[in-house]
Amino acid sequence: ETGVTQTPRHLVMGMTNKKSLKCEQHLGHNAMYWYKQSAKKPLELMFVYNFKEQTENNSVPSRFSPECPNSSHLFLHLHTLQPEDSALYLCASSQDPTEGEQYFGPGTRLTVT
Amino acid sequence: QKEVEQNSGPLSVPEGAIASLNCTYSDRGSQSFFWYRQYSGKSPELIMSIYSNGDKEDGRFTAQLNKASQYVSLLIRDSQPSDSATYLCAVTSLNTGFQKLVFGTGTRLLVSP
Numbered sequence: 001e002t003g004v005t006q007t008p009r010h011l012v013m014g015m016t017n018k019k020s021l022k023c024e025q026h027l028g029h030n031a032m033y034w035y036k037q038s039a040k041k042p043l044e045l046m047f048v049y050n051f052k053e054q055t056e057n058n059s060v061p062s063r064f065s066p067e068c069p070n071s072s073h074l075f076l077h078l079h080t081l082q083p084e085d086s087a088l089y090l091c092a093s094s095q096d097p098t099e100g101e102q103y104f105g106p107g108t109r110l111t112v113t
Numbered sequence: 114q115k116e117v118e119q120n121s122g123p124l125s126v127p128e129g130a131i132a133s134l135n136c137t138y139s140d141r142g143s144q145s146f147f148w149y150r151q152y153s154g155k156s157p158e159l160i161m162s163i164y165s166n167g168d169k170e171d172g173r174f175t176a177q178l179n180k181a182s183q184y185v186s187l188l189i190r191d192s193q194p195s196d197s198a199t200y201l202c203a204v205t206s207l208n209t210g211f212q213k214l215v216f217g218t219g220t221r222l223l224v225s226p
């Protein structure tokens with residue numbers, strides 16, 4: 001595997017379900033990010049991790065819970081989501097958080113029913 | 114005022130023509146500027162970065178930056194149908210400890226054969 005990978009690629013879940021999104025980067029980077037992309041809206045930064053420590057929580061509702069066990073892996077735990085949370089969730093990484101060049105994974109298309 | 118503004122398009126150009134994509138930003142402190150290409154159903158792919166005023170060329174792509182006017186552009190020479198995609202402009206905003214990427218909503222480019 002190369003670059004940034006994400007699983008699953010597609011996810012349909014009910015509002016009462018609990019699920020997790022997984023991201024893995026094979027670039028040797030130290031910073032990882034979660035973004036949300038909704039139709040007609042710019043990419044929204046959700047969380048930033050630097051050397052597995054969270055450095056930013058961009059006012060994200062608590063029904064989204066990130067986890068970063070090491071600098072290569074990032075999870076987004078989901079529970080009691082709302083239909084408006086349906087979106088493309090993108091993971092990205094960069095060499096370090098002062099580096100603006102970020103590389104994205106393929107994303108998880110999430111539908112909340 | 115939006116932090117990063119782009120015309121949503123679509124911008125239609127014939128094959129072989131020059132496509133000109135424009136972006137303005139509001140944060141005068143921004144230091145780094147990026148262009149990402151996003152094909153439909155795919156994730157953003159970094160294609161150009163520029164850090165100082167002037168032009169930067171990479172193959173058929175030229176990025177132009179004018180910090181005084183808070184303006185970034187991307188020129189695509191000899192446009193090909195495979196260039197049809199949404200182009201996202203992103204600029205950095207310095208937060209505590211990391212460079213936050215702020216994205217525009219993107220310009221959709223259509224290159225007709």
